[in-house]
Amino acid sequence: MQSPDDAAPGQPADRSQPGPQAGTTAVGTSTADAADRAPVPEPDRASARIPAQAGERAPVDTPTETAVPSDERRSTAVRSISALFAILAILVTLVHVFFVFLHVAPSNTLSQDYRKETGTWVYPYFEQNWALFAPNPMSENFRLQAQSRVRNADGTVVESGWSDLTGDDLKHIRGNPYPSKADQNMIRRAWSSYTDAHEAKDETAIGTRGPLTQRYLRRIVVHRFQDAGADRRLESIRIRVATTPVGKPGGKPEPETAYRTLGWWETKPDDFR
Template identity: 40%
Template sequence: MSIKDSCYGTTPGAKGDKGGEDPQITREETGAPEMITETPRRTRILKTITAVATLFLLAVSLTHVLVVFLHVAPANSVSQRYNKQINAWVYPLFEQNWRLFAPNPESVNYRISARTMRTSADGTQQVSDWFDLSAVDESAVRHSVFPSHTEQNMLRRAWSSYLELHGGDDQPHSRRAWMMQQYLSNISAQRVAAHRHGSFEDIQLRVTVRPVPTSAGGAGSRPAAAPAPDNIRYLPWWKATWKVAPYAG
């Protein structure tokens, strides 16, 4: 080793004057240009996807606000012209209820149960026991620190709307009544499937109407009336499609 080599920090056998780096290795061999080019390309793709998704969500949000506004606004030529499309979007998921600060007190309790039916391999029909759907809702509320208001009232609201549109007749006479029947059937089928194993093809609901007893008054007042007997209503068997079937009306 010479004095010049020791002063400049070179070692014997080192190639070039850059600390042993082989000058014959070029950038093309290391692939650096490809990496530098690939990174901006991926960035542009991600930015494009983000922009498209943002525009799509913004369009859906604006459409939803506009449709709901036309639904709650007084009758006008636009809402009357597109009444069918507005109702198809709003009902039954985005229904508006203005009785928030003055609700109607419930005078009866509804207990909704469901049973399912399936066809076995030999062609026989097997019917399950009744499953209490209302008890599932009550258990979810009691055992949850932050119970969901939507899940708590979903089944009850679906039944109230069904009763309002059908009355004592279980045949849908309008598109909205048919949609509510599908909605009630889908909710019930999904909840049964979530708590019971095995497949099924049809589902039937049983609704027990239990009047709320009146409270007894003070001294000297009229005694509370005897509670009325429960009223049980059986709905027809429905196909458990779990989705909206075509309207046949």
Template identity: 40%
Template sequence: MDSYDDRGVESGNRNAGPGPGRGENMASDTVQGPGPGPGPGARGGGMAALSLPYQIAASIALSVIGLVACVQLAMVFLHVAPANTLTKQHGEAVDEWIYPEFEQNWKLFAPNPLQQNVAVHVRAEIVGADSRRTTPWMSLSGEDGRAIRGNLLPSHIHQNELRRGWDFYIGSHDNENRANGLRGELSERYIRRIAMARLSEHDYGGTVERIQIRSETRSVAAPGWSDEKISTKPSYRVLPWWTVTSADLPENAEGADK
């Protein structure tokens, strides 16, 4: 039996009748189950998020990078390892891979750290229409230094060509500048070509007939905290004058040895 309050509002079961009760509606409004899971086409992160062609391309690229890294490690190991069967049979291939970009040089460390600064200079005898004159000494090492300083990606030529060429010459000549066999003659041609390539970048108003090269060696000064006294005065090694031939010119040097 229904009853009425003083306002005439029925106070009985107001949820009576078909359909869910009020309590059921409240529960359905506040309690929700887990949302729908990822569909069958959903992808994860990383390479899985790429389409199939891009996945294939990425896999190939990673495989190539990994292969090159393994070859690099193997070549460096063979280069620094003591002589063995592999290096005796394939030493030339190892050297071609290592030099010049990956050369291993321990001169920075003991027991034989670099203690001198060596600069290479050149001067030329110029023959003009009605005169002959000798240019002042030009520092080839100084030009290389200016090209390297402040350059984030310096050229290998500016870094090592002249330095290695001069080391090659010193190692194949005695103190009287006499060549020790064919390597000495080869080093002379190499140095002349380097000098002529640099001189060709300047206009001296005539033809370069002869060149002369010298080295300037200065000892590295002791650090400020050291009491050691080291003379930094330069010492020079002056080579004889060389007559320039057509094979020494940059435009002819490439085919000179063929």
């Protein structure tokens, strides 16, 4: 009988001969050895799930790649808040620059239309004492001084010497990193308003603002004397202003000081409020 190995090329082998059947191993190989060599598939750890107990829902598979770390979420929130504050700061800066520009720029249609809004924004904290394109620095220094008449309990009237109110303000300003706006501008602006509304020769009021500026200046002086202890016994006050031109550095002779003395102003009950 011809064996399968002796079959002619191109012809099928004789399958009638008995050979190894399915479920048997080759000659010389034991079943245990075959089992050792057979690969054992490892369980898929990613897809392994704990069986759901009775009455429980099966866990939903959530891809690990889509979970956002808490640090990254916190970092995103911080960046968003920082960007919001940066935008607000830029907007406030632009608004501030716009109103200050209108305040210091020469008078034009836009500044006239927004005069009320500009004044509300600028005064009293962002006041500018110079004009854009046409600066007008001060060329003289002035010091406002005042004296008072106080009636004593026995009916006698005492006239005080001159008090340097501007000098008192300068003491509060110098060496103070955050000086008060009142110390810097109140007396100066009150005197400037008075001189703009009164003639220098005879103190005649110019327009309707004259009496108002006089009352304003008088009340400031009365309150200064109140702080000094004069209180309601103060009957009248008098004001003078010492003006000294700003000289050149090292220039000689020194500029002379000129005085402008006003008359006595009787105090009113409203001045002490």
